[in-house]
Amino acid sequence: MKFFVAGTWQDRDERIPVVNPANGETIDTVPIASIADVQSAVESSVQGATIMASLPGYERFQILRRAADLLAARRDSLAKTLSSEEGKPIREAESEVDRAMETLELSGEEAKRISGEVLPIDSGKGVANKLGFTLRVPCGVVAAITPFNFPLNLVCHKVGPALAAGNSVILKPASDTPLVALQLVEILLEAGVPPLAITCITGNGQVLGEAICSDRRIRKISFTGSQQVGEQICKIAGIKKVTMELGSNSPLVVLPDADIEKVVAATIAGAFANAGQVCISAQRLIVTSKVHDELIGALIPKIEAIVSGDQLQPATELGPMVREAEAARVQSWIEEAVGEGATIACGGERNGAFLQPTLVLNAKRNMKIVKDELFGPGIAVCRADDVDEAIKMANDTNYGLSAGVFTQDIDAAVRFAKEVHSGNIHINWGPQWRTDSMPYGGLKDSGLGKEGPKYAVEEMTELKAVVIHS
Secondary structure, three states: OEEOOOOOOEOOOEEEEEEEEOOEEEEEEEOOOOHHHHHHHHHHHHHHHHHHOOOOOHHHHHHHHHHHHHHHHHHHHHHHHHHHHHHOHHHHHHHHHHHHHHHHHHHHHHHHHOOOOEEOHHOOOHHHHHHHHEEEEEOOEEEOOOOOOOOOOOHHHHHHHHHHHOEEEEEEEOOOOOOOHHHHHHHHHHHOOHHHHHOOOOOOOHHHHHHOOOOOOOEEEEOOHHHHHHHHHHHHOOOOOOOEEEEEEOOOEEEOOOOOHHHHHHHHHHHHHHHHHOOOOOEEEEEEEEHEEEEEHHHHHHHHHOOOOOOOOOOOOOOOOOOEEEHHHHHHHHHHHHOOOOOEOOOOEEEEEEEEEEHHHHHHOOOHHHHOOOOOOEEEEEEEEEEHHHHHOOOOOOOOOEEEEEOOOHHHHHHHHHHOOOOEEOOOOOOOOOOOOOEOOOOOHHOOOEEEHHHHHHEEEEEEEEEEEO
């Protein structure tokens, strides 16, 4: 495919192969953009921002409504592309397309709701005969830098609200998964997005990302990725708005009165979806001693029954990781934990980019599989004596994106909600749950700002105060 810059589809001599991680076959190639291409993209996007800001909210709604309908019409094709380039099982890919449609729908609705408020100016002294109100206006040019693991829906979570708010967008998708993002741009153009209002540029993430984020004409950055890259972006961004959706090592706490059957279901769904390559994947299973053995005994056969294989086959539940190197990294972390005293209850074997779903017991706080972001199909089990120790262990991390607890004790649940340092808290389900309308974002090193169309529109607009003096 070609990339889309300055209102046209363009090619370059140097190209990047896009590979199916299951078999190593090249699906397609995309151009490698240069710094000059970034400059062209920013210049055209400045013009595009003016065009978008002039469109009434209802027109922006109509564009995104048409785009959602086009996604629905091309669901099967988009899902196949997504599954092929990312390794996600086809059923999960189809679900992601459905969610992306909803995200665009929600974004379009928000375009009709952007408003200000009347200010209580007369609450101060000496302010008689004045009227104050606020206006919410677009930021201008929004940079959207997206990861490989949800290459369509996370793009929609940035592009949809940005367009709804009246901005132009420069999209830099992950190099592993650019194809479905480029197909989305085709859809947006067909739906009526002005050509100068949308850019999709492909190539080296570090080179392009630095050029984009350091440009003063970019007024808002929305990034999803690792904590290390997010911190670097914040250092070079200068004075502009940023939303950072960064890493995590999400805890799932199991208290003595937990429903074990529900815990097993949540763990299977929350630890191994997309081969564990989800930022809110259940990574740390913190289990009180009273129910530890019962839970492990129930978990092992369920994990061993997960069907792994070709991601395009409907029966597949666990596909390959996005790259063989990532599968090797995860395996090495697991092996390192074993060397430090942990044990593998099941899984742990690797074949290329395929890594068996893995359950690790006797995990300790200083092990990489506990303290860092694993981002693979493994879960580490830690013991806790009681709710106090469980909450302390849940908070023993630099991250704070999502956390879950299973308990029937309302007092323990409320304590967990109040005391655990996490942007998303789930009672009687695991941390790996999100509906696309909710405010989504982390605390501590897990990031800044919120996603979810309503909240993202607020992040992608500026607030003006207007006072009429008479």
